[in-house]
Amino acid sequence: MKLFRDLADSxxxxxxxxxxxxxxxxxxxxxxxxxxxxxxxxxxxxxRPLVLTPAGQxxxxxxxDIVRRFEKMQASLEEFREEISGPVRVASIYSVGLYDxxxxxxxxHRLYPKADVHIEYLRTDKVYDAVxxxxxxxxxxxxxxxxxxxxxxxxxxxxxxVVTNPAHHLAKEKSISAEKLEGQPxxxxxxxxxxxxxxxxxxxxxxxxxxxxxxxxxxxxxxEAVAMGAGISILPEPTVRxxxxxxxxxxxxxxGSELVRTIDIIYRRSKVLxxxxxxxxxxLRKEVRE
Numbered sequence: 001m002k003l004f005r006d007l008a009d010s011x012x013x014x015x016x017x018x019x020x021x022x023x024x025x026x027x028x029x030x031x032x033x034x035x036x037x038x039x040x041x042x043x044x045x046x047x048r049p050l051v052l053t054p055a056g057q058x059x060x061x062x063x064x065d066i067v068r069r070f071e072k073m074q075a076s077l078e079e080f081r082e083e084i085s086g087p088v089r090v091a092s093i094y095s096v097g098l099y100d101x102x103x104x105x106x107x108x109h110r111l112y113p114k115a116d117v118h119i120e121y122l123r124t125d126k127v128y129d130a131v132x133x134x135x136x137x138x139x140x141x142x143x144x145x146x147x148x149x150x151x152x153x154x155x156x157x158x159x160x161x162v163v164t165n166p167a168h169h170l171a172k173e174k175s176i177s178a179e180k181l182e183g184q185p186x187x188x189x190x191x192x193x194x195x196x197x198x199x200x201x202x203x204x205x206x207x208x209x210x211x212x213x214x215x216x217x218x219x220x221x222x223x224e225a226v227a228m229g230a231g232i233s234i235l236p237e238p239t240v241r242x243x244x245x246x247x248x249x250x251x252x253x254x255x256g257s258e259l260v261r262t263i264d265i266i267y268r269r270s271k272v273l274x275x276x277x278x279x280x281x282x283x284l285r286k287e288v289r290e
Contacts, residue, residue, distance in 0.1 A: 001063040003030055004042065008060035010133065011050045019133055064270075072272040085114035086276045089136040091127045092119060095219040095239050096140050096263055108283045115276040123217075124193070131266055137277045139266045143194035153265040155284060158236035160199075160259040162252040165229050175253040178206045185231030186210035190217040195261060199234050202259050223249065236261040 007016035007027070017027035035042050042056035052060060088108075092101055105117045122130065124141055131139040132149060144152050162181065164171045170180065181203070189196035203210060213231045216222050219239050226233050227248050234254075243249040265281060267273060273281070 005063040084112040088280045091130040091136040092140040144264045156263040158261045164232045171250040185213045187225045187231045187233040
């Protein structure tokens with residue numbers, strides 16, 4: 001039933017097979033066997049892309065409901081265990097996972113040694129796909145897009161700082177006004193990313209014009225470009241903390257600025273989170289409460 005639900009949702013045998021950790025051939029055989037047992041056709045096998053029959057559409061509705069109820073039952077039974085156990089599947093954007101998430105996973109394992117955290121580091125769009133396709137329990141993304149299919153749990157607000165290399169003429173400043181950025185060579189995020197739109201709006205509202213010289217879709221490459229002296233940028237403070245400590249980069253506060261990057265936890269609205277997953281979310285949010 002889960003395989004057929006995933007097939008109906010993804011409209012792809014290959015995607016449904018991947019979501020259930022089986023081969024495409026095995027997925028096709030299971031659906032054929034299911035059709036034989038039910039005595040009806042669920043899929044129009046001669047159509048591409050995949051199309052469900054009317055009976056298949058009705059069966060998919062039932063599968064979604066039954067699988068949701070089964071997962072809810074599993075989660076309820078977990079609460080009767082003496083110890084929290086089981087897997088927690090997490091997908092995170094790189095800029096959170098690479099500098100921070102391992103610390104939280106270690107703390108969670110210390111508190112709940114019989115539970116395991118499995119972490120994937122993905123591009124933002126792939127995090128959404130993993131959550132919506134139920135390949136992970138929760139995702140960590142910046143500036144999450146509201147959706148009727150997703151629930152959003154607020155997590156962090158990261159202060160944004162001007163970042164330069166140590167030889168830049170602004171590097172010795174502790175804080176500057178945004179006007180000091182006027183005309184500066186600027187290393188930008190890709191235009192499709194929400195963080196780029198937030199920074200652009202911030203500069204536009206202050207009537208500050210920078211000179212874009214490079215564009216990247218990730219923080220790691222922006223930091224390298226800044227370190228080489230190609231220009232300056234604006235980045236979340238936690239992502240440059242280690243670089244500043246090592247002396248590779250300098251971070252400067254923007255005077256009077258409330259520019260932040262929000263990082264939130266997302267999960268499927270129809271998903272029932274297990275006790276282990278809920279405890280992991282608590283570990284993540286503990287730092288915010290503190």
